[in-house]
Amino acid sequence: MTNANDYKWRRDKDGMGVWEHRGKVAIVGQGHSPVDRRWDGVSMDKTLGAYSMLACQKAMDEAGVTADQIDGVICCDSHIAGPSGGSASKWAPRPYFAPPYDSEWGLTLVNAQWLIKNMGLKNVKFAPTGLPTISEMVGMAAQAVGDGLCTTCLMIYPCGNLEGRYRRGGENADDYAKGARQWTVPWGNHGGNDFINIFPHEQYCRKYGGQHDDLAPFVINQHKNGMLTPWGFNATHGIDPITVDDYVNSRFILRPLRIWDCDRPVQTSTALLFTTADRAKDMKQKPVYVLNHNQYNFKKRSTQESLDEIELWTDTAAKRMYEGAGLQPKDVDIFNPYDGYSIMTQFYLEAFQWHGVKRGDALKFYAGDISVKGPHPFSSSGGNLGTGRTRSAMYTDSIEQLRGTAGARQVTVRAETALAAFTTPSNGGWIMLGKHPS
Amino acid sequence: MPKLIPVADESSKPFWDAVNAKRLLLQHCGACNKLQYPPQATCQKCNKGDQLTWKEVQGKGHIAAAITIEDGRLNRRMADMPYNLAMVTLDEDPSVNFYANLPGTPPYKVPVGAAVEVTFEEVAPGQLIHEWRVV
Amino acid sequence: MEVGLHRAAPILTIPLPLKGREANIKGDTSLAKLISFDIDGTLETGDPPGRITMVMVRQVQALGYIIGSCSDRTVSHQKRMWQQHGIEVAFTVLKHRLDEVKAQYAAEHYVHIGDTNMDKYHAELHGFTYYFPDNSIDHLWEPI
Numbered sequence: 025m026t027n028a029n030d031y032k033w034r035r036d037k038d039g040m041g042v043w044e045h046r047g048k049v050a051i052v053g054q055g056h057s058p059v060d061r062r063w064d065g066v067s068m069d070k071t072l073g074a075y076s077m078l079a080c081q082k083a084m085d086e087a088g089v090t091a092d093q094i095d096g097v098i099c100c101d102s103h104i105a106g107p108s109g110g111s112a113s114k115w116a117p118r119p120y121f122a123p124p125y126d127s128e129w130g131l132t133l134v135n136a137q138w139l140i141k142n143m144g145l146k147n148v149k150f151a152p153t154g155l156p157t158i159s160e161m162v163g164m165a166a167q168a169v170g171d172g173l174c175t176t177c178l179m180i181y182p183c184g185n186l187e188g189r190y191r192r193g194g195e196n197a198d199d200y201a202k203g204a205r206q207w208t209v210p211w212g213n214h215g216g217n218d219f220i221n222i223f224p225h226e227q228y229c230r231k232y233g234g235q236h237d238d239l240a241p242f243v244i245n246q247h248k249n250g251m252l253t254p255w256g257f258n259a260t261h262g263i264d265p266i267t268v269d270d271y272v273n274s275r276f277i278l279r280p281l282r283i284w285d286c287d288r289p290v291q292t293s294t295a296l297l298f299t300t301a302d303r304a305k306d307m308k309q310k311p312v313y314v315l316n317h318n319q320y321n322f323k324k325r326s327t328q329e330s331l332d333e334i335e336l337w338t339d340t341a342a343k344r345m346y347e348g349a350g351l352q353p354k355d356v357d358i359f360n361p362y363d364g365y366s367i368m369t370q371f372y373l374e375a376f377q378w379h380g381v382k383r384g385d386a387l388k389f390y391a392g393d394i395s396v397k398g399p400h401p402f403s404s405s406g407g408n409l410g411t412g413r414t415r416s417a418m419y420t421d422s423i424e425q426l427r428g429t430a431g432a433r434q435v436t437v438r439a440e441t442a443l444a445a446f447t448t449p450s451n452g453g454w455i456m457l458g459k460h461p462s
Numbered sequence: 463m464p465k466l467i468p469v470a471d472e473s474s475k476p477f478w479d480a481v482n483a484k485r486l487l488l489q490h491c492g493a494c495n496k497l498q499y500p501p502q503a504t505c506q507k508c509n510k511g512d513q514l515t516w517k518e519v520q521g522k523g524h525i526a527a528a529i530t531i532e533d534g535r536l537n538r539r540m541a542d543m544p545y546n547l548a549m550v551t552l553d554e555d556p557s558v559n560f561y562a563n564l565p566g567t568p569p570y571k572v573p574v575g576a577a578v579e580v581t582f583e584e585v586a587p588g589q590l591i592h593e594w595r596v597v
Numbered sequence: 598m599e600v601g602l603h604r605a606a607p608i609l610t611i612p613l614p615l616k617g618r619e620a621n622i623k624g625d626t627s628l629a630k631l632i633s634f635d636i637d638g639t640l641e642t643g644d645p646p647g648r649i650t651m652v653m654v655r656q657v658q659a660l661g662y663i664i665g666s667c668s669d670r671t672v673s674h675q676k677r678m679w680q681q682h683g684i685e686v687a688f689t690v691l692k693h694r695l696d697e698v699k700a701q702y703a704a705e706h707y708v709h710i711g712d713t714n715m716d717k718y719h720a721e722l723h724g725f726t727y728y729f730p731d732n733s734i735d736h737l738w739e740p741i
Contacts, residue, residue, distance in 0.1 A: 061644055188645075197537040199467060206468035207500040210591050211561035212547045214535040223527040223549045230527075230574070261644070270671045275693045275715075279530040279544070279570075283669055323506065326499055326559045328549045330526065533715055540714055 026152040033167040034160070035348060036319040036453075038340070043316040043348045045170025047461030050304035050311035053089065053297030054420045055082025059257040059412045060291045062188030065117050072184040072293060073130030077143055079295035080178050087297050088308035089176060094145045096174025096298075097136040098165050099182065100155035116186065134182040134293070150174040157181065158294070158415055159362075159445060159452035163317030165298040166455070170314075177298045181416055183290065190289045190413075191216060207327055217448050218365050220329050222281050224449075225367040227331035232384030236280035236367075240271040242390040242402075243284050243366050243409060249396060250410020252432040253421070257290050257412030285366040287408035294416035296423075301461055312426045313461045315441070316348035319453035334449040335383065338375030341447075341454060345376070349456040351441065353377040358425045358435065358442035360418035362452070363407035371449055373402070378443075401435040405444075418444040419455070426459040464538050465563075467586045473501050476516050482590050484582045488558065490517035497555045521580030522553040523560070523594060528572035544569040550578055550594045562594035629663050630741060631704040633688075633695060633720075635711030636668040639730045642678055647712060648730045651682045653738065660741055663687045663702055667695055667709060667719075692716070695723040710734055 035043065057075030068074065076099070084090065116131035124130050129138045136151035150173045155161055158181035165179040191214055195202075201209040213219045229235060247265040250258040257263070266274075266284055274282045304311035322337045346352060353376060361372035370386030379400050381389045394402040405421030408414065422442035424430040440459040446452055470478040477500075480487035489498040491505035492513035504511040528548040534540070546569055552558040564572060565583065578594040585591050634654065637643035641650045658664050665688030666675045675689035688698050692715060699707060709720035710728045720727035728734045 191535045196535045199538055200469050201466040202469045203471070204500075205466075206470070206474060208561065209466045209536060210468055210585060211465070211563055212531050212534055212536060212539055212542075212545060213561060222529050226527045226529060264671055264674050266671060267673075270673075273691060275533070275669060275691060276530070277533040278547075279532050281529070283533075325506065325557045327561060328559050330549070330559070540718070543718065 026150070028152040028154045028156070028164065031152060031164075031168075031173075033164045033171070034319045035163065035167075035317055035344070036321065038344060040344070040348060042350045045166070046315050046348075046350065047313045047458065048301045049166045049169045049314040050299055050301050050461075051296055051314065051423055051457070052299050052304050052307045052309045052311050053083035053085070053087035053295075054423055055079040055084075055086065055295045056255040056414070056416070056420065057293045059255065059260060059414060060188075061257070061261075061288070063186045063291050065186075068121065068125060071125060071131055072182050072291065073124065073134050073138065073142065075291070076134045076139060076180050076182045076293040076295070079293045080139065080143060080180060083178065083295040083297040086309050087299075089297060089299075091143060091145050092147055093176050094178055095147050096150040096165070096168055096177030097139055097145065097148050097180070098150075098152065098155060098161050098168070098177060099134060099136045099139055099180040100157055100161060101133045101135040101182075102157055132184055132186060134180070134184070139178075139180065148174075150177065157446065157452075158419070159447050159454075160319050162296065162419065162455045163319055163453050165296070166314040166317050169298045169300055175300055175303060178295055179298060180293060180295045182293045183414055183416070185289045185291045185413075188289050188291065213328075217368065218278055218281055218286065220448055220450070221334075221365055221368040221371075222278050223328055224331040224334045224371070226280065228370065231331065232387075234387040236282075237272050238387040238390065239285065239366050240268050241394065242369065243271060244268065245390075245394050246363060246366070246403060246406050246409035248410070249404060249406030249433060251406075252396065253406050253411050253417060254431070256406060256410060256414070256417065257288060257292075258406070258410055281365070281367060284409075287364050287413040290412035290414060292412065292414050294414060294420065296419065310427050312423045313458045315351070315456040315458045316345060317453060317455045318344045318348055320344070320451065322450045324450060329450065334371050335375070337449050338371045342375040342377070345443070345454045345456060351456065353380070356441050356443050356456075357438045358401070358404060358422050360403055360405045360407070360422050360442065360444040362415075362418065362446050362448075363403060363409050364413060364415065364446070366409060368449065369403070369407075372445070372447075376443065378402070396433050396435050399437060401437060404430065404433050404435055406433075415446040418446065422457050426457055464541070465583070465585045465591065466536060466538050467589055468591060473503060477501050478589075480516070480518070481582060481592050482588065484590065485518055486521045486580050486592055487516045487518050489514050497552070497558050499552075499558045499560070519552060519554050521592075523550040523578050523580075524553065524556075525549070525562075525564075525572060525574050525576050525578060525596075526551045526559065528564075528574055530569050546572050548572055548594070560592065560594065565593055565595055567596050628703055628705040629661055630706045631663040631665075631687075631698070631702055631708065632657060632737065633665055633667040633690075633698060633707070633709040633725065635692070635709070635713070635716050635730075636666055636670050636675065636678070638712035639710055639716075640666075642682070649710065649734075651684065654684060657738055658684070660738070662737075662741070663704060665689055665698065667692055667698070667711070693719055695719055695725055699723055699725075708737065
């Protein structure tokens, strides 16, 4: 199997021009597993592996693709409960279970090899190892299909979190700070997107005016959109959409960051099916075309990311994306940035200048009509805040909006292009999708 | 405050040795004339390591931003909550920044923009860390 | 400049009518005991379900305790949960608002039961005796 690092698939530099496969790759299927708060430790039909296979099957069924047609599988073996989540429950309960759950594979970790074996995918010729998360895997899948490494490619993002917690226990329970943590945790930064973004957000409010609680309309709208997303955690678990009072009275976590600014860790899996534009014509589902993909891995200058760095990084990401897609801000209809903490989304909105929003304008924009039925249907997916920390709602909503199948979330404005991402400001990537190939 | 105890490694040992002697020593790239913190194997700007040396800095800075940790995840610091976490920029090179709990400044009373100076705090016998105090 | 200032919230969001509670509104000299229940991980209705059943809640209420909930769940959710189980409670407050409960109700002893470090933190901050929802709370169900 190829290691992902041996394949030069990334579009992570300035000046790369219009993507060579623009409009020649399509997404023809998508599938979400149920979204659970945690794994109960006994239901073998609710393991991360079972959920990943279910998501794949749904994506294949949507497209009318059978197992023997799959020749590419791109699946990262990251999981939120592990090192990135700092959880003590990194590993599954012991003793293990009957095959295929007789090791960590299928329980806490899922990769292409495990899926190929357990789904009986006999014709896979491209299944790289060492993969990044969904933000970059969508780009890799698109590039691999465009480059001809495979023609019908499943991309799976297993978002495992056995105990439904985040950054509790593990190294955060330690008395000592090793490695990169020696520069952060002695003072209290236990790591994560919340710390990355809360300082720039605080600088943002002082630079441009506005207060933290001006995020309330955005957070509330995410919850509303989440309730319109039938597969999401909020909709399937009867989570009340919050009110302004709920928001402004809620508990602080990293003041001014409130509990409702944070997304809910969940256990789930999502699959997308990529193929060539030519093959897509014969499939069940209306194709959604990939117009560009970009990645980045910006290095912070010092200990803490500052507002000016984040504005530079997000401006760079937007420039690369628009250049590669051959589009401008006015051309983008659906905009689904990452919201894994509400405090970061304004940086993307302003960098991509969606609906003309410039630096410093986001909080005022949030105060306007950003509902899915209004003129500025911002983050129509509901994002992580509205569906749980799936990190995939941004992608599947974009696909559904372009297909015209978003149901109660379907926007009333034009829906022919969409931008989606899972990204911190420094790492990750974006994908531009189109209803039409050109 | 029972802060977590930093564990020096090969690249950070000169830094922590200096801190334990109550001195603030940062990496300096002779090629770029640029200070660097945290320490790294190469200069972040020119990506070369052959001209990296250690340079003592004055330890004067300003508070660029601050938050209050009310629900942190570090077991060792649970009893401290709520506590300040500030981002302090170094006057000699404001692109260099540090975290600070700002000892002496009560939570919610952080004077963002104020001048600070480095101070040193013992977190374990013989192990100091650099902290910042409002001037 | 101070950071993180926010709007003040009204004291106690849902004062439901309850005879036992009214007898112990602050200023009254007859003192009862008060138990605050966290929800998730504490009550059987929580996510994850906790050890304390609604039957147990009714039992402790029958023993004369002033009871209510204190959770990160929205107040509207808390209110609906109690209504669905036909239990009238004295208070439904957010996790960090136990001080309001104490200000509102005079009690001989204030107890908060919850399963996280934040339950412990806020309970102790506001002068409540904290219990994890395990067998350490069994004595609360003995007649007072």
